[in-house]
Amino acid sequence: MADIAARAGVSQATVSRVLNGRPGVAAATRERVAAAVAALGYQRLTVPQARPAGLVGIVVPEIDNPVFPALGQALGAALVARGLTWALLSQGPAGLDEDQCTTTLIGHGACGAVLVSGLHADLSADASRYALLRERGLALVTVGGWRPAAGVPSFSADEREGAVQALRHLVRLGHRRTGLLVGPAHYVTTARKTAAFRSAHRAVLGADPDPALVAGGAFGLGGGREAALRLVAAGATALLCGSDLTALGAIEAVRSRAPRPAP
Structure with a gap:
């Protein structure tokens, strides 16, 4: 002034x-x-007419995988449109684990959390933690890997319809031996994708898939490379991948085996 x-x-x-x-x-x-x-060049700050209705945390496994920040941004936009504020919390080796993330949110007075591909999708994890969080007043929604024991609303892709569409496309291209790359066996998503693939294989090709054409492994590029090499060795002519990073690893592996053009 x-x-x-x-x-x-x-x-x-x-x-x-x-x-x-x-x-x-x-x-x-x-x-x-x-x-x-x-x-x-001064500008007056605009004072909001109403305070946000509450804080919602979006907890993702990592931010190195570009799918998760993009999903967080989309969820955040929907929350803002409803008068809420949001915060993105990442897990992983350099971050907090899921329990630490939810404890942090409760400490900051959050009213809810969206858990993306979290412990709810891990069959080896205790699902009772979610009942305790609800008792502490934190509303919960999970994304990916629906697990009835968690007792919270959940949203997942239609795995079977996705597998049917993918196999139909590959059959039109002439493939009859499609391999499936999925994650570790103790994840709900692995079981869902495997069951969907088998069901779709029967619907599209009229028979169960060769068991050798289903490969599980670690999430990420390395797991995709390793599983792809096993499937190609088993005679797969096409690959159906359970995640984008797995697919990138599979592509790298297949390209490494391709014959190089003569100089």
């Missing part, structure tokens, strides 16, 4: 009255103050 007052040739009290829309200031004086504000 001192800078504006000096440039407009008025007192700071006058500047305050103008900026706050109070009466008792001549029109010409108001114009000088407004011109001084514009010349100095």
